[in-house]
Amino acid sequence: MEQYGKATYNFAYRLTGNEPDARDLTQEAFIRVFRAWRSFRPGTSFLSWIYRIVTNLHRDELRRHKGRYQEEILDANEPQHVGGGRPLAVEPIEEYVDGYPSEPVSKALSALTAEQRQIVLLADVEDFSYQEIGEIVGCSVGTVRSRLHRARGQLRNLVNRYMKTSP
């Protein structure tokens, strides 16, 4: 837990955007890991396994409460509220990251659908292969490719939009 707890919590935080939901998600994921420990196949990635549990729990939670997991992005591209009805925390970091100011990146990420955010985070932040992402989110590599391409396109447009509107 010491080894993977922080990574899991941060992944959960990036998905949910708020601390209470991230804590709940992390707790529930590790409890499931302990209870299903025998089903873990040695030689496979533990991180992929626990991320899959986190992803499934997050998806179930959103479906249960909001029914909007796969909703397309709003026309106005306004940030959506995710994570059990609580507004997504936007914590601006007043510095530029590789040419992009951080706040537009944060706002753009939060404006993606949960499904799009998951796939972008897994590919670009967590550095999983498409095969691993497919196993985590439960879809084929081809679907990962198309979803990722679409999500990155949305993200790029949103970042550019927020960069123009930011003071």
Place this chain on the structure above:
Amino acid sequence: MNQTHPPLEQLVEYLHGELAAPQDAAVHAHLAACSQCASAYEAEASLTEALRTHAKAAERDLPSGVVAAIRARVERPRQISAWENLRALLRPAFALPIAAALGIALYLGTSAWHNRPAGVTPINAAYYVNNHAALTAAAPFSEDAPIPAMLTSDDTSGDQQSVDETR
């Protein structure tokens, strides 16, 4: 210079290291020669870098309460509800032997019912009284048995005479 520009999806897959070796080499060579594609690739790479930097800047430690809560829940004996008990009984490992036992019991029960005696004739107490002699005659040579009337009657002279004639 290769004039066929790779599509944006392929540049993203190149960025993520998802291309097969020959395709990877071809894109690599193309980017070295085509400034337009190199520019598009740089834009994708900087978006990924912005996401990573933003994630790293927003990274948090795992709250200590999370570990404690997980440990408490894992070590606490799980309360099993009545429904879970019922579900456990309905699992094939339990349900099949129970169903088989019930089936055998039902089969034997119905067989015994069909093969039962047609009916037991009630015996009146008068039967024993009226047929008492017959019952005792079943053991005619016992000491307590009464001597049959045919042996004690006077009408035996004829029989005795015929015995004498044969001598």
